[in-house]
Amino acid sequence: KEFAAIAHRAEANRQIADALRYYYWALMLLQSHPDAGSMTAEADGGTQKLDVYLPNRINAIFADIAFAVSGREADENLTRYTLRVTCRGQPAANCDYSFFDGRSWSLPVSAKDGLGIAEMFGNSALHREIRVKTEYAFENEWNIDSEVKDVLGKVEPVILPKSYITVSLDEAKQPAANAATALSAGGKTAAVADKVDTPETSVESTGVMSAIKTVQVADGTPYLPMLERVENAIRTKNYASARDCFTDEGYDIFTKLVQYGRGVILVKPEYSFMKFEDGIMARSMSMRFSFSGNRRTFVEDVVFDISQSEGKIRSLSFALSGKVCEEILKHEQWGEYSRVAIIQFIENYKTAYALKRLDYIESVFSNNALIIVGKIVKAYAGENMVTTNQVKLTQFSKEKYIRHLTTVFGSNEYVNLKFTDISVKKAGVGGEIYGIQLKQDYFSTNYGDTGYLFLMVNLNKTNEPVIHIRTWQPEKDPNFGVYDISHF
DSSP states (O other), rough: OOOHHHHHHHHHTBBBHHHHHHHHHHHHHHSTTTTTTEEEEETEEEEEHHHHHHHHHHHHHHHHEEEEEEEEOOOOOOEEEEEEEEEEEESEEEEEEEESSSSSSSOOOEEETTEEEEEEEEEEEGGOOEEEOOOOOHHHHHHHHGHHHHTTTSSSOOHHHHEEEEEEOGGGOOOOOOOOOOOOSSSSEEOOOSTOOOOOOOOHHHHHHOOOSSSSOOOOOGGGGHHHHHHHHHHHHHHGGGGGGGHHHHHHHHHHHTTTTTOOOOOHHHHHOEETEEEEEEEEEEEEEEGGGGGGEEEHHHHHHHHTTTTTTEEEOOOOOOHHHHHTTOGGGGOOOHHHHHHHHHHHHHHHHHHHHOOHHHHHHHEEEEEEEEEEEEEEEETTEEEEEEEEEEOOOOOHHHHHHHHHHTTTTEEEEEEEEEEEEEEESSSEEEEEEEEEEEEEEEOOEEEEEEEEEEEEEEEEEEEEEEEEEOOOOOTTTTTOOOGG
């Protein structure tokens, strides 16, 4: 029932990957329950029988999804198609899928803010369609939840044929159509967009700027030649050719970023520029990062932080999703400067873990920071040895936590954090001190989990953030829910 509720909220926010994952996992757990045929839950304004409601919601999402090609770039024996992924006519906040590349089915791709990718082998002139399968089982994430892993490994999977979509590439036979057009599910066909050879900008690049009203929008014209050089360096893999575009620290972050999952630029960026502090923020360049050994592909939007005084890029970060940014920006009582500072901090925090920047992580944690990590342990009770899940909380010192991260980073090819639900509260005293509560999905080479992250951070100096408290819970506590600023 909890999974169904999470999925319902995710569906309302067009978080397609999260909605399908939790609806399907709820369905599989239901199948293992002796009262599956009679179990109900309150949803959509009434009491729903879950064995009917769950598959109906999954198939309804499949019917609402549309894929369209918005750009293509051909190499010698490979054509990279940029995909627009929409739900009910609006960009999907996230969506995982695989595609048939002409030889086999691809690794899972995580689309973000309506932007995805498909790479096809062979002569592009012979390509007529892209076969897409929307991910719903998320088998590589079962270890996020111990009960899910136990159950889904034992019950028969439910095969959902409506998850397959055919994206037509035959413009001559294709009537004019919009990317948001959803045709019949079950072998559903999505239309190729007009102007296939004209790549579009990322949805995220304008999402934050469109919500900003008073923070100073900057003229980015002087910085465009520098950013174009950086783009060319990434495309040609001649990274040193753009060395003079960066400060020393900026170039170190850049080299780590382009080596993270063999990064490839998806579409020609159309940047939005804004002045913040003593720098210029350029949002954003959409890139794909693939980890073949671990069957993961992520799409991330890269934000550039340019020093005005030096005229060079001093930092780079992975942008938050448009939905998370919207949730932060709606707190108009704080002023836009504060809200942008929160977005910048969370983006830098997320990126530091992805690029394994221990130096940054160590610098933002207070020396006496309170760090609490929770994990689920099984307790056995009664004659029948009934198992119950209990959360064990462990407190770390900063030194011990950094040692722990050193081990984690050293043993994993990649780490990726995905934030979905967010709640931000401001402290009553102390100026710019905020409690940030996030639903976090954690992915790495040999481990994955999902849970609730809480950070209490001092942003009185936005270029020197200080984390005083960090807690992580695998699930909500039955007594108090999720840690927030009121607990401290």
